[in-house]
Amino acid sequence: MSIQTLKGVWWKKVDRSEKLWLGIALAWCLVLFAMMPLWHWKGGQNPSFETYRITAADYQAKVEAYVQKTKVGEDRGFPVVAPGPGEDVYMLGRLWQWYPVVKLKKGETYRLHLSSLDLVHGFSLFPLNLNFMVLPGYEYVLPITPTEKGEVYAVCNEFCGIGHHQMVGKIIVE
């Protein structure tokens, strides 16, 4: 808007050349828009998931009960749990750890439950390319199927304070 409004009708129809450039920009927007579902299905970086509301205290109680029931050993002071094929498995993020260590079987599908007890944490599986944001107050359920044997590490990729760099969990695939 200028300091003084122009008198009369100054609006003109869009010129052909301007329409062409607008069309190119719109087409590029549609390409980028199509990339979102395409990357979701083909890229595998951002998996489909379910979300539920839950308090941090309720989720912690759930995980503690789960660990008590399914614990099969210890790894550097962390309990190791080994769910049966197709079962639900529970992990929680808190300052500054992913808890507990999980042992899975290659080729089996599990329902991985995730939540945070305090801040926003990131569940990033290394050396794989999976990134997932975990907020407190919500329980996320991700279907996962390990395809290779070995150890993968859950690295927090949302800065969560002074111990952020030490927040590394472990998933063992046998």
Next chain:
Amino acid sequence: MADGDQQGPVTRPDAGTTAERVPLAQVFLDNIFLLLVLGLAVPIVFYTIWGLLEIASIPLAPPFELPK
């Protein structure tokens, strides 16, 4: 732009003057407060309100059952 593309004036024969029909886009661009309202309303509806509805529609976690 081609001058021929401009919308023509509407003549009122009884008054002997020319009344121009102002296009809607110009109505917005000529009024900074209408632009402000539009600039606030669009993100509020499509970002804030839509987001709040999404959050409100998240169900409670189902009852927990320990594996057998």
